Amino acid sequence: MERPGVRFATRPVVGVAAVLAVVLTALSGRYGFHRDELYFLAAADHLAWGYIDQPPLTPLLVRVSTGIFGATPMGIRVLSTLASAATVVVIALIAREFGAGRRAQVLAAICAAVSGFLLGVGHLASTATYDLLAWMGVALLAIKLLRTGNGRWWVAIGLVSGIALQNKYLVVLPLAALLIAVLVVGPRAVLRTWWLPAGVVLAAAIATPNLLWQAAHDWPQLTVAGGISEDDGTENRIMFIPLQILQLSPFLVPLWVVGFRHLWRTPWSRPVALAYPILCVVVLALGGKSYYALPLLLVLVAAGAQPVVDWLTTFRRRVLLSVGLVLTALTSALFTLPVLPASAVNFVLPVNKEQGEQIGWPELVSAVATAWQQIPAPQQARAVILTTNYGQAGALTQYGPRHGLPQPYSNHMSFHDWSHPSDMQDGPVLLVEQTRNQSYEAHFTYCREVGKVDNGVGADNEEQGTAIVLCNGTTAPWSTLWPGLRRFY
Structure with missing residues (x-):
């Protein structure tokens, strides 16, 4: 299938990303370093191909960011702010792949920018910040693969996945979920190409230095992951569904529900829809954290943008959407950004304890x-x-x-x-x-x-x-x- 003849809404989408970057920058100096950022600062002074609990990319980026902008809370977060702005643009591109027009692309960008998850990871320099951008990049390329049937996209997927593996191993989860979905509902033709093993080899080659480091140190990251699952697995499973709703935003639920239905109705995009529930089952089985599945919810939000725009046929509906986006922005900012005085932070800690860790x-x-x-x-x-x-x-x-x-x-x-x-x-x-x-x-x-x-x-x-x-x-x-x-x- 050829790409829909829809121009990308470059200026308004970049404008949304720029507003997000300005907000994150304005608040990046509030409170102080997060405990993980303090760890990354130390890791940046001990650059290596791996660490006990993570691959090397985030400490390297922290080294670059602080080397240019200074070892301050604001300085350490510059690159993560830019990564979050780029994520907004990629999500709008994903919406375009699903046939979204210019208004729907902008809506997808706004929904991403005001979502609690993106604001939360965008405020901090963390592995999750760059992981989200990588997931969205892989999702965009995978959607292009499914829509066009052109196996060459496997090489690009392998390239981005290899880089992502140097930041966090979680990228294998959505890839595995999408592979299972394709095997279940098709189109299986995208798997019958030598470009697929070429992409796998490329990803493995990029990830090899870290994998060799892990092997030489008896795979400590597996020990860390196993301990986290053992300690928090039950709580993670209990809170999984509530946090899927709360961490993105309750006001965005209609968009990703509509997005799922929209994707399911089209054969080539059906595996994208199915990948989300498959990923949820995998994360629940592993006792992983709820945010492991949130990036695919943003893909569903992007898919729901055009149906929602088509629904805006009356003034009342447009007002309802506007109110929902404003409430999303306000609640997301309240619970994920340091907008409250430090003395009032206990109000948000039951929902987002990361605020207190700064x-x-x-x-x-x-x-x-x-x-x-x-x-x-x-x-x-x-x-x-x-x-x-x-x-x-x-x-x-x-x-x-x-x-x-x-x-x-x-x-x-x-x-x-x-x-x-x-x-x-x-x-x-x-x-x-x-x-x-x-x-x-x-x-x-x-x-x-x-x-x-x-x-x-x-x-x-x-x-x-x-x-x-x-x-x-x-x-x-x-x-x-x-x-x-x-x-x-």
């Missing part, structure tokens, strides 16, 4: 610095600061030097591999623990709590109330203790 890191470091002064000066040269998660370690790496603090250590994720205390550091140990753990403290001698973290605004985030515990020393040399202290999740 608050209180300088205060945590200040509390650690106060506790550090309780160590006699002659002993400080042999003393160690040990944190129990990468957020704490990242914050101390970022803010610690201005307080005169030494390099922190952590047994969590890749921090465990980057550095560890030497056996010569046999002095006091200052532990930073979210919750005191007696079995963990058993590795140290005479431990006592000497401080607590208070973010100063009452934000009920993960680090509020974190205990700072001072121990006299270790029960064995660090070289003996360190391997057993590792935490993958």
Whole structure:
């Protein structure tokens, strides 16, 4: 089938993307770094082909962004803002592939730009930000493949998928779901071409350096994923359907329902519709997070744009749509962007806890610095600061030097591999623990709590109330203790 003779609405769509970029930029300096961003800043100083919990692309992009724009919350988020703006354009292109006219393309772009999911990942520098753009790119190319039947699109799909695999392995999920859907409802002819293995080989070649790194380190990312599923799998399954609705926006539900029906009625696009429920089943079976399936919902929203525009035959319906988009924008911004004072953040934490994870890191470091002064000066040269998660370690790496603090250590994720205390550091140990753990403290001698973290605004985030515990020393040399202290999740 030839491409529909519809021009791309370049100016208005780019205008929507530009407005999104302006909003994200204006708010990017509010609150502070997210715990994951602090981890990425540290990872950017230890560039490698892989990490315990992720491939290398996001730390590399953080290195580029902060190298150009500065190691600030605003500087680290510039590239993620641009990626989110590009995602809006790609979603409008997807709508065009489904036959959407110029008005419908703009509607698809607006719906994407005001959706809670895109705003949430667009505000932060995260693997999910670039993963969403990659998913939309793969979706656009796959839709072109199905619509035209031209197997050469497999090579482009392989190229984008290979790059995506250097950021996150999740891109295999929509590809697997689409493959299953094509096998079930067709058109199976797109699978009977040598361009398909060519695309697979290209994707594998691009992903190989990271895969070799993972293999050389006994596939730690599988251990991390398994631990997350074991810890959170039940909760993820219970909350899956509610979060599918809430994280995108309840006001967008009619668009993706209409989009599903629109795709199902056309044979070539039917596998795109079927891929979403298949992906949901896969994510539920794995106990994965609900947002793993959200990108395909944006594809359905794009598909629903033209039917909705066709429905706007009366003034009342146009008003109803406008009100829905305004409410979507307002609620999405409220729950995903730092528009509230930090002191009011608890209002949104039940829906989006990531808001709270951007608050209180300088205060945590200040509390650690106060506790550090309780160590006699002659002993400080042999003393160690040990944190129990990468957020704490990242914050101390970022803010610690201005307080005169030494390099922190952590047994969590890749921090465990980057550095560890030497056996010569046999002095006091200052532990930073979210919750005191007696079995963990058993590795140290005479431990006592000497401080607590208070973010100063009452934000009920993960680090509020974190205990700072001072121990006299270790029960064995660090070289003996360190391997057993590792935490993958």
